[in-house]
Each structure stands twice: as structure tokens, then as C-alpha cells.
Amino acid sequence: MSSAPTHRHRRSRAALLATVTAALVGTLLAGPGATAPRADAAPAAFTHPGVTVSRGQLDFARAKVEAGAQLWKGAFDRMTASRYADPNRTPKPRAVVECGSYSNPNHGCTDEREDAIAAYTNALAWYITRDERYARKSIELMDAWSAVIRDHTNSNAPLQTGWAGSSWPKAAEIIKYTYTGTWANSGRFATMLRDVYLPEVINGSNSNGNWELTMTEAAVGISVFLEDRASYDRAMARFRTRTAAYVYLESDGDLPKTVPSQHLDTR
Template sequence: MRRTPLLAAVTALLLGGLLAQPAAEAAPTTFTHPGVTVSRSQLDFARTQVLAGAQPWKGAFDQMMASRYADQNRVPRPRAIVECGSYSNPNNGCTDEREDAMAAYTNALAWYITRDSRYAQKAIQLMDAWSAVIQDHTNSNAPLQTGWAGSSWPRAAEIIKHTYPGGWPNAGRFATMLRDVYLPEIINGSNSNGNWELSMMEAAIGISVHLEDKASYDKAMAKFRTRTAAYVYLASDGELPKTVPSQNLDTRDKIVRYWQGQSTFVTGLTQETCRDFTHTGYGISALSHVAETSRIQGQDLYGTDVGERLRHALGFHAKYELGATVPGWLCGGSVRRGLGPVTEVGYNALHHRLGHPMTNTEALTRQQRPAGSNNLFVAWETLTHGDNPN
């Protein structure tokens, strides 16, 4: 049957609309625990390697244990109201919250690898201190702050609740904190720079796993898929990057402004590349953490456009982070490096599991080992994910 021009146009419009909407991943029928960013089998592999003295895992473990986050004399500093303005100014509890959450995760990892109950008890002390006090996050950076701290807390809680036999009497109160204080602040997303919403959805998905909250998992995952498609450009997207509908970026000029003035779009470029690599690294890291959590929960996003976008974003930025000359069409010929310790999770999944070469990402990953912490929400990923077959 010959298609009329009108029919062809309608068909193209419908197909375009369908292709523009990323497929939603439904919550698993049964959640896997521990299952936020790192699984039990990954933890077992890391523990075996550390106890055998194998590298790079032993060096990564030693680095973690020498950090301030593993300090057994650490005193929690909870607040009822955490107030964080732009760039954490004012900083009323912002650093304390993030670092106590990071310390809880660090001690949870230390517990699992050493089986020394002192570390589990320190993680519990930190989580209990905050769950007894915190009521709200305020000021302009509240959603981002909640996302950062809310990414680390469920990682720690998952390990302690599901592997520590000594018990955690206040686990229910901690879950209530995540449900009532953290989740409402992040679940509806953000129209700021893309790293905000990606970090917020990482936290929302991790919290949803811990709470076994299927509705919140589904809502956060749908927002994550839409934002990921709008954050990392692929040539297959067309002339212009995809957008988040609520942002009303309906002209080329608006899109270029939102992409930090970048008007040439190439595969692997992100919405914040020309802002700086540090914020881009936040987005890439959150993207990889969600993909890893989803895989643990039985739905492998690495084989979807999420994996393609992550792979190309890692390779594109690794090239310039390693010192390649920046062409004039990219960010006016100058970039602000500082990607951070964010490559291990994505590199391990995409290179070791799926077999992609990833030459630049591999070089950067090995150069940065052992990957430490960015002091926000990324920590110890050479230990947990470096060359990990699980």
C-alpha cells in the first residue's frame, strides 16, 4: 500500500515519539539484598582478594582503612535541620551529613571484609545517630544534598542489615528516616543541571531497594531513564540532544544554552562537559551506580541505551582527562579537567562483562587506582568493583 504524505508524516511522528521515550524498567518481583551498588558476590570477591593480599584490592582496602572515614574514634554530628545553600554556603551540617554517611558505608565495608564487629557497630552508631535526630533539609541545595547523602546511607544499611548477625535494633527507625525525610525531597526530580537529577534518582532507587518500595523504584527509574537520555548525547539521537519534557527546551538556542554553550554535538558529550569534568563525573557516577543496582536487582541496563551512553561518556571524557588536545569545536578549545574516581563501576561492567575495548577508560582507570573517595558520594570502587567478575 502506498503511504500518503500525511500518513507518512503521522507515522514518523508516532515512531519518533515512541523512540524518544526510554523503556521503563519495572521493580523486581523480589528485591535482592544487599543490593545497592554492590552485591554479596562482589563483596565476597573483594574480601577473598584482600585476605589473599592480591592487588589492586589489598592496596585499595589499605587506603580505605587509612582514611578518616574508617576512624573508630569518629563522633557522629547529626542535626535536626541540615541547611545547604548553593555550593554548600551556608554549610550547616552539609559536610557532616555527607561524611557521616560515607563513614557508615566505609565501616560497613570494613565489617564485611574483616568480620570485626567493631566496624559494624560503628556503622550502626552513625546511622542511629542521624535517624534519631534529622527532620529536614533546607535551602537551595537541599535536593542535591539529600541525593548525595541518600546515596551512601542505603549502601551502608544494606550491608549491615543483611549481613551482620549481631542485630540492628533501630533498623526500622533508620528506614523511617529514609522514607519520611529523604525520599520526599528527591523522588520528584529536578530541572537543574543533569547531575542533580541523576544523583537524586540514584538515592531514590537505592532507598527504594532498601525499603522494598516498588512504586518509588518505578517512579525513580522512569525519571532516571529520561534524564540519562537527555544527559549523554548519542549520534542516533538526531541533530539535537534529547530533552526532559518538563524543562521546555523546545528550541536549538535553548538547548545550546543548557548545554553550556556547546553547539556541536558528538557521541559521548554530556550536558555538563563544557561546565567542568567534575560535575560531569557526578552525573556519570550516578549513572553507573544506578545501572549496577539495577543489574543486581535482575534488570541489566548495561545492554540498553544506558550502557551505550555510559560507555561513550566514559571514553570521551577519559581521553581528555588523560591529556589529549582539546579541539576548537569542543568547549571553545578548553576543558576543566577533574573527572574524579568515577570510572571503575562502568569500566568493569562494560569492559569485563560485555567485552567492549574501552582503551582510554582502561588507561585512566588503571592510572587512578586505587580509586578513593570524592568526599561526596563516591568511595572505594577499586575495592568493590575493580576487575570484579561478579
């Protein structure tokens, strides 16, 4: 008889499923205009929806799915069949999400990340199908968390905030700017992003590149949703500095670039 799976194996499977879902979303939305011009500073007026995907990209994907074109239709079918699009999903918000190293302890860490992914999944499904049940489920998930959460704690708090904070504004952008129904608590959701998530991610991290880039993705998305030009500029400046150090190019010369605040010697 085989032994029960370990916690590490269960976490690995959960992480793999989240990665596959993200890949499916990427495939679903791939198309003309997928590469945006470099943003050196916040625009005078933000374009919405504008976190990860534009309205043009969403329309492109929708047309492909409606036409049954592959790979878009297959990716869409797998997305809507995933647990993230389950109409019976019940949100599991917490006032305080406590995440230690490797999510140990895991007090709401997985629940928060997966509810945020589910909100985005349902928002995408709403846009493609125009089935209001998906939009209402996305709103249900966002409302549940915005009514409760107040803080992230323990050693993985910055990374956890970045993980969930990267998904929430993607969902919110699509719902707020394309859903024709009502979202009465959109203001409360914006307050949640501004007061709970943005302060945790806007200053980045000196731990390592993957932490800071995750946090910066969240900061950029939140700034777009909030139309916070100052935070957007700070986040983009940090993104450009960190990516230059994270990805080596031959044009960098004999030594890779570093993040100045880390005072690293790459010789």
C-alpha cells in the same frame, strides 16, 4: 609565610577526598558481575544486599583482599586508613541540615555527607574483615542521624539530600543483610529514609542533570532498602529519561535528547 587556605580551597580538598574514597570503593568492588542487567521495573522480590553492590561482588572483593591481590588490597588499605574508617569518629547529627548555594551556609552539610560516607565505609570494612567493630561503628553513625534529623532546608536542600541519601542505604543494606549482630534501630532508620529523604528526592529536579541524577541515585537506593516497588519504578523511569538527555549518543541523531518537562530547544 603562606596565607591560610580559603574556605573554597578547603571545600575543594574535602570534595577531592570524597571523590578519591568513592574511586577506591569502586576499585575495591570491581570484578565479575559488576555490570547488572537493565531493570525495567521493580522485581517481584528485591535481592539484598542490592544497592550498588551485590553479595557476589562483595564476596569477590573480600577474596581478593584476603589473597593480597592488587589493586584490591591496596584500595582496601587506603580505605581503612582514611578518616571515614576512623574508629574514634564522632557523629554530628542535626535536626535540620541547612545548605545554601555552594553549601553556604553550611549548617551540617559537610557533617551529614561525611557521616553517611563513613557509615558506608565501615559497612564495607565489616564485610571484608568480619571485624564487628566496623559494623558497630556503621550502626552508631546511622542511629545517631535517624534519632535526630527531621528536614533539609535552603536552596541546596534537594542536592544535599541526594548526596547523603545516596550513601545511607548502601551502608544499611550491607549491615541489615550481612551483619550477624543486632541492629535494634533499623526500623527507625528506615522511617528516616522514608519520611525525611525520599520525599525530597523522588520527584527529581528541573535544575540540571547532575542534581537530578544524584537525587535519583538516592531514590533508587532508598527504594531498594525499603522494598518500595512504586518509588523504585518512578525513580528508574526518571533515571532513564534523564540519562538519555545527559549523555549524547550518535544514535540520538543530529540533536541531543531533552527531558520533556524542561521544554528545552536543542537546535
